[in-house]
Amino acid sequence: MTAKNRIVLSSDHAAIALRQAIGAHIATQGWEAIDIGPITAESTHYPEHGRAAALRVASGDCALGIILCGTGQGIMMAANKVPGIRCGVCSDTFSARMIRQHNNANMLALGARVIGDALAIDIVYAFLGAEFEGGRHATRVKMIEAT
Numbered sequence: 001m002t003a004k005n006r007i008v009l010s011s012d013h014a015a016i017a018l019r020q021a022i023g024a025h026i027a028t029q030g031w032e033a034i035d036i037g038p039i040t041a042e043s044t045h046y047p048e049h050g051r052a053a054a055l056r057v058a059s060g061d062c063a064l065g066i067i068l069c070g071t072g073q074g075i076m077m078a079a080n081k082v083p084g085i086r087c088g089v090c091s092d093t094f095s096a097r098m099i100r101q102h103n104n105a106n107m108l109a110l111g112a113r114v115i116g117d118a119l120a121i122d123i124v125y126a127f128l129g130a131e132f133e134g135g136r137h138a139t140r141v142k143m144i145e146a147t
Helices: 013-027 046-058 073-079 093-101 119-129 134-147
Strands: 004-013 030-036 063-071 088-089 109-113
Touching: 004 013, 004 046, 013 030, 013 063, 013 109, 013 119, 046 073, 046 109, 063 119, 073 088, 073 109, 088 093, 093 109, 093 119, 109 119
Parallel strands: 004 030, 004 063, 063 109, 088 109
Antiparallel strands: none
């Protein structure tokens, strides 16, 4: 598989089971899931996991990233500190489509304590099924990248 088909997955201890379920689901859709998250429930630090996944995306090793923590907020903030990353936390499918179509998001953050497994999978599929529309949105993405 090429980086084009590769998605990095990571989480803190709060989202191990959901992260693994997402990895299994996306693998059935032809994606190569690169899971770099913890495997035990021992407390870990979401900023480290968000940054590690973001570096894989920013380097081009993985096309996209899906990261999780209790709310999705903290790990998203950590990922967005890496230049070239546009990550949004989503709790619904509409937002997941829009961050890809309008913001050219290359990472998705989810809150394992906020949404259930079935909704999380639907959000992931909405994110992966959408494509950047370009046009007027490209100008705005360039503005985001410049700040």
